[in-house]
Amino acid sequence: MQRLVADGHTAVVEQTSPLTDHAVAAIVQQQDGAPLGTIELAIGKAMSAVLFARSTAELATFAQPGGPFYGIQQTHAGKVVIFGGGVPVFDGAAIVGAVGASAGMIEQDIEVADAGLTAFGHSLA
Template sequence: MPRSRTTLTLADAKQMLEAGEAKAVSFGIPYNIAVVDSGGALMAFSRQDGALIGSIDLAIGKAVTARLFDKTTAYLSELAQPGAPLFGIEQSNGGRVVIFGGGVPVRVDGEIVGAVGASAGTVEQDISVAEAAVAAITLSNA
């Protein structure tokens, strides 16, 4: 019997981007926000007017990293410090792993269905924007 996989829909991704954008506006910072599906492929991306060009790849990288390891990038950052169990993990996967806060897996009914990454502000702001995006879909499915 074929195995089915649950993933975000495009409508979910758009809803997440809208919530993340609203949070970014509350900070007064133009953001880059990326949403990936359960396989880690980019589904949707938003670059608000004036968002940092260098943050484009970071937002996408954070989303992909959160899905690759099914952990927040903030938590991976803790695990990747010198002497910690995952020190050097950012060199894996062709060096595309981003290990600072702003990447969050999306879980619906306990199953990971995708991830979001946000980049442009402080690490704390990036986490907040990503969490707002995740809350938009997880709260609506509660």
């Protein structure tokens, strides 16, 4: 996890429970100097990736005005995050968790989250 939080990032790994289909933060790590708000944002990105079984970058594209998910960020008490940096983790067809990253530019957060998938032996579908 150390290499995932380089350059001031916060990284979160969400794990789903097969009994409840609810996700809980399994690992939260914040690099020294990362802004305090990045923790909630990284958790929100991971949770959003779990809830919708797709990356938050993809959600962001679909959530634009006129898009099929326009307004989705207002659901779940406004906790859906549509900034890139959240990616789901699958075991076959089953979603088993997600990685969320925050604190850099969106492209950097996406890169860190993708590195998280690789670190845990997964890749983007």
